[in-house]
Amino acid sequence: MLLLMGSGLSPLLAADTPAIAAAANIKFALDEIHRAFTQETGKRVRISYGSSGNFVAQIRHGAPFELFLSADERYIEQLQNLGVTQEAGTLYAIGRLALAAPKSSPLVLDSELNGLKQMLQAGNIKRFAIANPEHAPYGERAKEILLKQGLWQTIEPKLIYGENVSQAAQFALSGSTQGGIVALSLAIAPQFKASAHYVELPESMHSPMLQRMVLTDKAGDTAKQFYHYLQGQRAGEIFVKYGFGLPTHPDGGA
Numbered sequence: 001m002l003l004l005m006g007s008g009l010s011p012l013l014a015a016d017t018p019a020i021a022a023a024a025n026i027k028f029a030l031d032e033i034h035r036a037f038t039q040e041t042g043k044r045v046r047i048s049y050g051s052s053g054n055f056v057a058q059i060r061h062g063a064p065f066e067l068f069l070s071a072d073e074r075y076i077e078q079l080q081n082l083g084v085t086q087e088a089g090t091l092y093a094i095g096r097l098a099l100a101a102p103k104s105s106p107l108v109l110d111s112e113l114n115g116l117k118q119m120l121q122a123g124n125i126k127r128f129a130i131a132n133p134e135h136a137p138y139g140e141r142a143k144e145i146l147l148k149q150g151l152w153q154t155i156e157p158k159l160i161y162g163e164n165v166s167q168a169a170q171f172a173l174s175g176s177t178q179g180g181i182v183a184l185s186l187a188i189a190p191q192f193k194a195s196a197h198y199v200e201l202p203e204s205m206h207s208p209m210l211q212r213m214v215l216t217d218k219a220g221d222t223a224k225q226f227y228h229y230l231q232g233q234r235a236g237e238i239f240v241k242y243g244f245g246l247p248t249h250p251d252g253g254a
Helices: 011-015 024-041 052-060 073-082 114-121 137-148 152-158 165-173 221-229 233-241
Strands: 019-023 046-050 065-069 090-095 097-102 128-131 159-162 180-183 196-200 209-215
Touching (some): 019 052, 024 221, 024 233, 052 073, 065 073, 090 233, 097 165, 128 137, 128 165, 137 152, 137 209, 165 180, 209 221
Parallel strands (some): 019 046, 019 065, 128 180
Antiparallel strands (some): 065 209, 090 209, 097 180, 097 196
16 A cells, blocks of 8 residues: 655644545545645545555554545445445446556457457467456446456466555556556556556446445545535546546436
8 A cells, every 4th residue: 555645744734635545546536636736735545555455454453544436436435334334435447457567578458358368378378467356446346347258267367466455466567467447547657657558448348337436434624625616627637537427416426
């Protein structure tokens, strides 16, 4: 897990710098949104990135997060049922997936995964990366896609699991694997795009990635202000820049 802006803060500043838990797939977008928020308001938050399932467990056990941005809305529902959130939260983005590979990889990328299928049949896929489907929503959707395409049984022994989708993207794009299925938002980020290529996968291949956020019962004024900022025009523009869709009905569905 990556903790940003969490060191060197005075107790007074830390008290007004809330801890935020965020799904790893929104890292680059949320970092940019946070910079814009700070420029406009002079306020900051401390963001931890990781898998949504792990954050649920931490919040259940009293972790001091004031806002949680999940990669899958069902995790928000779990916390709401436990009574540790303020209402049901709101949808903030619709996630998308990509098949990605290092530029040095022989894997031919296509949206129907035909190139991956051919390489598997030829025995030329040695390692392939996805996020851990046990607690990472993007890993769940990657597994769903591979099952739907009839590739899961063949590829499962070759899978390298990332603790979250950000780590899976590092595995998929660093050259340590032939490729992987990761968040589109990570594949198109400049940090990865320079060394890898990708193709967006059709949303029809998997169940919707409805990303919901919620204030916890610990939320203070700055967390609430950031929560509302995330629903504004500037934040929406940044999410779209990183390949996300925006919900047309934030409190209900896309």
